[in-house]
Amino acid sequence: MEYINLKKQYERISEDLRSRLNCVLENADFIMGDSVKRFEGEMAAYVGVKYTIACASGTDALQLIFMAYDIGPGDAVFCPDMTFIASVEPACLLGATPVFCEICEDTYNIQPKSLERQIKRVIEQGKLIPKAIVAVDYLGNPADYDELQPIADRYNLLMIEDAAQSIGASYHGKKCGSLGNIAATSFFPSKPLGCYGDGGAVFTNDEHIWEKISSLHIHGKGKSKYDNIRIGINSRLDTIQAEILLAKLRILDDEIQTRQHLAKIYDRELNPIVKIPTITLDATSAYAQYVIQLKPEDDCLDFRGYLMQNHIPNISYYPNPLHLLPVFEGIDTYGENFDFSVRHGRCNVGIPFSPYLSENEQQYVIEQIKKYFQEARK
Ligand SMILES: *Cc1c(COP(=O)(O)O)cnc(C)c1O
Numbered sequence: 282m283e284y285i286n287l288k289k290q291y292e293r294i295s296e297d298l299r300s301r302l303n304c305v306l307e308n309a310d311f312i313m314g315d316s317v318k319r320f321e322g323e324m325a326a327y328v329g330v331k332y333t334i335a336c337a338s339g340t341d342a343l344q345l346i347f348m349a350y351d352i353g354p355g356d357a358v359f360c361p362d363m364t365f366i367a368s369v370e371p372a373c374l375l376g377a378t379p380v381f382c383e384i385c386e387d388t389y390n391i392q393p394k395s396l397e398r399q400i401k402r403v404i405e406q407g408k409l410i411p412k413a414i415v416a417v418d419y420l421g422n423p424a425d426y427d428e429l430q431p432i433a434d435r436y437n438l439l440m441i442e443d444a445a446q447s448i449g450a451s452y453h454g455k456k457c458g459s460l461g462n463i464a465a466t467s468f469f470p471s472k473p474l475g476c477y478g479d480g481g482a483v484f485t486n487d488e489h490i491w492e493k494i495s496s497l498h499i500h501g502k503g504k505s506k507y508d509n510i511r512i513g514i515n516s517r518l519d520t521i522q523a524e525i526l527l528a529k530l531r532i533l534d535d536e537i538q539t540r541q542h543l544a545k546i547y548d549r550e551l552n553p554i555v556k557i558p559t560i561t562l563d564a565t566s567a568y569a570q571y572v573i574q575l576k577p578e579d580d581c582l583d584f585r586g587y588l589m590q591n592h593i594p595n596i597s598y599y600p601n602p603l604h605l606l607p608v609f610e611g612i613d614t615y616g617e618n619f620d621f622s623v624r625h626g627r628c629n630v631g632i633p634f635s636p637y638l639s640e641n642e643q644q645y646v647i648e649q650i651k652k653y654f655q656e657a658r659k
Pocket residue numbers: 338339340341364365367368417443445446466467468469479480481
């Protein structure tokens with residue numbers, strides 16, 4: 282059994298892929314080929330924004346956003362304590378300071394109350410200027426933008442949506458990638474829309490920012506590549522990856538529906554043995570992962586060992602809250618309590634999930650989990 286079954290997805294699209302890749306190889310148009318422009322257009326239409334800039338990774342997409350808005354030394358960037366480090370790493374690289382916020386007990390997304398508390402504390406301390414919020418659609422579930430946006434407005438902060446895990450999800454009928462002032466996503470192979478290597482994109486409706494990022498990601502180009510007007514980076518999506526993504530975009534909505542269907546079965550069978558994912562109100566999740574949370578008294582390591590013994594791959598998303606990572610040792614947490622993110626880190630287990638999980642595989646996973654807890658909680 283695979284944790285995420287990309288091999289079966291490949292079988293489904295292999296014919297289409299082969300002819301697409303043949304074209305790229307025959308045209309020898311590997312960097313910034315026509316396919317990249319076509320992909321950017323289709324992606325913008327899919328997400329419902331004016332502009333997409335394809336780039337080399339989700340991390341680069343975030344870095345380009347921070348660069349475009351001149352975020353740097355002396356700036357505070359707020360983010361949830363439970364996310365992948367890449368949500369704020371590029372801001373740190375540019376000299377800004379991350380300020381971690383507690384997550385919601387149920388959705389694991391950034392908690393609005395904690396966010397506002399942290400903003401007030403930063404202002405009170407007076408050392409940093411609050412600049413931006415990185416709202417992460419954690420595990421594919423949209424953050425609660427109705428709660429977050431008024432806070433961003435009140436303190437005049439940029440709302441960045443980290444939609445790395447949420448392409449295909451929606452909030453009040455609007456697609457993820459269109460929910461903040463600007464958004465970033467990743468096409469890492471295991472994400473809901475993944476390519477066959479690294480890739481990412483920025484989504485925006487702002488023409489000026491689109492122009493700036495279009496320049497920044499190609500060495501700060503001006504009218505041409507050799508007419509440089511600013512210091513930028515080299516971050517492009519390969520033509521080959523664009524063709525792979527165009528093929529996968531055709532089946533994305535169908536895959537998202539299958540994800541919803543499989544998640545419902547897990548929900549029904551595993552609730553209330555374990556804590557099942559809670560989806561934000563009036564939202565649909567892309568279910569980038571299906572992650573369960575055990576009870577604090579359960580032995581998570583023992584459970585994961587049991588799954589491994591029974592050939593059920595599993596991963597912890599993520600085992601460490603950001604404030605406990607060695608790299609952030611000694612960072613100012615402004616006295617915030619991270620009970621929920623610490624608990625989630627300790628007790629979460631991602632179980633096999635993808636649109637290509639078979640009915641038999643899923644039934645087997647469910648049976649084994651039920652069996653384990655019948656014994657363990659006797
Ligand atoms: C994967 C991921 C990223 C980074 O994307 P890469 O393409 O791996 O650079 C950023 N944020 C979140 C929440 C992610 O899951």
